[in-house]
Amino acid sequence: xxxxxxxxxxxxxxxxxxxxxxxxxxxxxxxxxxxxxxxxxxxxxxxxxxxxxxxxxxxxxxxxxxxxxxxxxxxxxxxxxxxxxxxxxxxxxxxxxxxxxxxxxxxxxxxxxxxxxxxxxxxxxxxxxxxxxxxxxxxxxxxxxxxxxxxxxxxxxxxxxxxxxxxxxxxxxxxxxxxxxxxxxxxxxxxxxxxxxxxxxxxxxxxxxxxxxxxxxxxxxxxxxxxxxxxxxxxxxxxxxxxxxxxxxxxxxxxxxxxxxxxxxxxxxxxxxxxxxxxxxxxxxxxxxxxxxxxxx
Numbered sequence: 001x002x003x004x005x006x007x008x009x010x011x012x013x014x015x016x017x018x019x020x021x022x023x024x025x026x027x028x029x030x031x032x033x034x035x036x037x038x039x040x041x042x043x044x045x046x047x048x049x050x051x052x053x054x055x056x057x058x059x060x061x062x063x064x065x066x067x068x069x070x071x072x073x074x075x076x077x078x079x080x081x082x083x084x085x086x087x088x089x090x091x092x093x094x095x096x097x098x099x100x101x102x103x104x105x106x107x108x109x110x111x112x113x114x115x116x117x118x119x120x121x122x123x124x125x126x127x128x129x130x131x132x133x134x135x136x137x138x139x140x141x142x143x144x145x146x147x148x149x150x151x152x153x154x155x156x157x158x159x160x161x162x163x164x165x166x167x168x169x170x171x172x173x174x175x176x177x178x179x180x181x182x183x184x185x186x187x188x189x190x191x192x193x194x195x196x197x198x199x200x201x202x203x204x205x206x207x208x209x210x211x212x213x214x215x216x217x218x219x220x221x222x223x224x225x226x227x228x229x230x231x232x233x234x235x236x237x238x239x240x241x242x243x244x245x246x247x248x249x250x251x252x253x254x255x256x257x258x259x260x261x262x263x264x265x266x267x268x269x270x271x272x273x274x275x276x277x278x279x280x281x282x283x284x285x286x287x288x289x290x291x292x293x294x295x296x297x
Contacts, residue, residue: 062198063135064177165292
C-alpha cells in the first residue's frame with residue numbers, strides 16, 4: 001500500500017514538475033523577441049498593430065511618441081484626430097495625430113496608443129521593411145532587456161529578469177516621456193550632463209550650452225538621417241564619458257552645426273544605448289543596468 005501510494009506521489013510530482021517546467025519554458029520563449037540590427041545600431045523589432053502584422057518598427061527609446069509610416073496608416077485605415085507641429089533635430093514639421101487600438105510585441109500589449117503619421121521615406125532608405133518607429137509611449141509600459149550581443153529583446157513578465165541580472169543600477173529621470181541619466185564628460189574640463197537614453201542614435205550628441213566648450217575640438221562634419229530629414233553636425237572627441245560604473249575613453253561626440261530649433265529641449269544631449277552590449281530597462285522602479293551580467297544558476 002505504501003509503495004503504491006509513494007509511486008503515485010512520485011508520478012504526480014513528476015507530472016507537476018514537467019507541467020510547471022513546460023509552462024515556464026513557454027513563458028520564457030514567449031518573452032523573447034528576436035531583433036534585427038541595421039548598421040549595428042538601428043534596432044528593428046516586429047510588432048502587431050490593431051491585431052495585424054507583423055510590421056517592422058525601429059525601436060527608439062529617444063522618441064516619446066510612436067510614429068507610423070503613411071503607407072501603413074492607410075493600410076490600417078487610421079483616422080486623423082488632428083494635426084500638430086513637432087520639432088526634432090532635423091527641423092520642424094506638421095504631422096497627423098492618430099491612435100492605434102492596440103500595439104503588441106511578444107507578450108507586451110498596450111491599448112489605445114497615440115501615434116503620429118509621418119512620411120518615413122528617408123528612414124526607409126536605410127531599410128525598406130521599416131514601417132514605423134515605436135517610442136516611449138509604448139516601451140515605458142514594461143521592463144525589458146535589450147541585448148545587442150544576442151540580437152534579442154526580452155520582455156519581463158514577472159520580475160524574472162530583475163532577479164537574474166547583476167550590475168550597478170543607474171537611476172533614470174523620466175520627464176516628458178524621456179529617460180535621462182546623469183553623465184560626466186571630460187575634455188577641456190569636466191561637464192556634468194543629463195543625457196537622453198536613445199536606442200535610435202548611433203553617436204553621442206550634445207546640444208545647447210554643454211556643447212560649447214567642445215567646439216574647438218570639432219574636426220569634421222557629417223549629416224545625420226532622421227525621421228524628419230537631415231541634420232548637420234560637427235564631430236569632435238572627448239577624453240572620457242562616464243555613466244554609472246561604465247567609462248568610455250576617446251569618445252566621438254556630435255555637435256550641432258547650428259542652434260537647434262527646439263531650444264526647450266530638457267536634455268543636454270543623447271546617449272546611444274548601442275554603446276553597451278546590453279541594457280536592462282526597469283521602468284517600474286526607475287533604473288537601468290548597463291552591461292548586466294547573469295547570476296550563476
